Amino acid sequence: MNKGILILVIMLTTLLTGCWDVNAPERMLYIHGMGLDYKDGKYEVYAQIVDFTNTAKNEQPVTNVPQAEVGHASGKTINEAVFNLYHSMDEQVFWGFFSYVILSEEVLKNGRSNQIIDAFIRYRETRYQIWVYGTKDPVNDILLTTPNINKSIILSKLGNPENSYEQESFIKPINFRTLIIGLNEPNHEIGIPFVTIKDWETEKETKNEADLLGVGILSPKEFKGFIPAEKSRGLQWMTNDTKRGEVTANVGSNEELHFTVVVDKVKVTVKPIIKDKVKFNVRIKLNFNISEFKDKVSIDEIKKAVIKGVKKEVKDTYEEGLENDVDIYRLSEYLYRKNIKEWKKLQKNGKVELNEDSINIKVEINKIKAQRKSFKETIDK
Known part of the structure; x- marks a missing residue:
C-alpha cells in the first residue's frame, strides 16, 4: 500500500475514536x-x-x-x-x-x-x-x-x-x-x-x-x-421470603409475663380443599431462637405461646383483609395454580369467595435454639 494513503487512513481513523454524542x-x-x-x-x-x-x-x-x-x-x-x-x-x-x-x-x-x-x-x-x-x-x-x-x-x-x-x-x-x-x-x-x-x-x-x-x-x-x-404482622408468616422476625407472646396464666423469640426460618404451604366451597389448609413451620429467660418457664410453655401468637397474627391480618374485601394472602392464586378447573368455577374477577372459616391455620415448631448451650437464665437468682 502506498505510504501516503496509509498515513492518511491512520489520521482519519483517529478522528473517529471520539464519543461525540455521549454526555x-x-x-x-x-x-x-x-x-x-x-x-x-x-x-x-x-x-x-x-x-x-x-x-x-x-x-x-x-x-x-x-x-x-x-x-x-x-x-x-x-x-x-x-x-x-x-x-x-x-x-x-x-x-x-x-x-x-x-x-x-x-x-x-x-x-x-x-x-x-x-x-x-x-x-x-x-x-x-x-x-x-x-x-x-x-x-x-x-x-x-x-x-x-x-x-x-x-x-x-x-x-x-x-x-x-x-x-x-x-x-x-x-x-x-x-x-x-x-x-x-x-x-x-x-x-x-x-x-x-x-x-x-x-x-x-x-x-x-x-x-x-x-x-x-x-x-x-x-x-x-x-x-x-399492628394488623399487618401476619404477612411475614405467610411467605417463605421471610428472613428474620420476632414474636412476642404471653406465657402461662401470668398476663404480665411476655417472651420475645426471634424467628429465622419460615416454611409455608397452602393446600386448597374443594367441597361445597373452597377452604385452605395453611401449614406454617418455624425455627426460632430464645435469648431471654424469666422465672421458671418451660420450653414447652414458650413453644405453645409462640404457636398461639403466630396463629393469632395470621388470623388477625386475614380478618382485616376480609373487612376491606381483600384476599390479603392471595389464597385465590393458590387455587388458580393448583386446580385451575375449580378456580374457573368459583372465581369472580379473579377471586374466590372467602369468609372467616375459609382458612385453617396450623403452626409447627421445627427447631428451638438458645444461642448458648443452656436453656436457663444467665444469672441465678
Missing part, C-alpha cells in the same frame, strides 16, 4: 427517587436529584454538602408534569439510577396505578426493579428524609430496602416487576409498603427517617384500603 457524567443530573400526588385534577410530581460526586469513593458523604434536592412540577398527565419539571433543571437528566417511587393515597385511587406504571416502565432508561411505596404523609417530606449517621442516600431504607429486610422481615418490599405480576394475575390485588416519617435525634438536631407504617392494598381499578402495621 459527560458531570454534565448530567441523576434521579434517585420520585414522589407522586394528585390534586385538583393534576398530577403533582416531585423529583429527588442526588449528588454522586463522592459516592463511588466513600459511603460516608461530605457532611457540609446536601446529598439531595427535591424539585416539583404539576401537569394533567405524569409525563406533562415531568416535562414541566425539566424547565427548572440545569442539565440533562439521567433516569438509569431511578430507585424508588412514593405514591400518595390520592394518586392510587381510581385506577391511576396503570398510568403510573406505564409512565415509568415504558421509558428506555428505567428498570422494573424500581421500589414502590405508598404514604399518607406529604410525598415531598418523605423524599427529604436522610439515612442514619449521614450514610449515603443511595443506601437508604427506601432505595435499598433488601438490606434491612434481611434483619427484620416485617413488610416485604415491592418493586414494579412484582407489582405488575400481582395486578395481572389472580387475585389481581397486591399490598405495597406504606411509609411515614419517624424522628431520630442527634446531639445537634432532630432528623427525619423513613419508617414502615403498614400496607396499602391496590387493585387495577382502585385503592382498596390501608392495613396498619
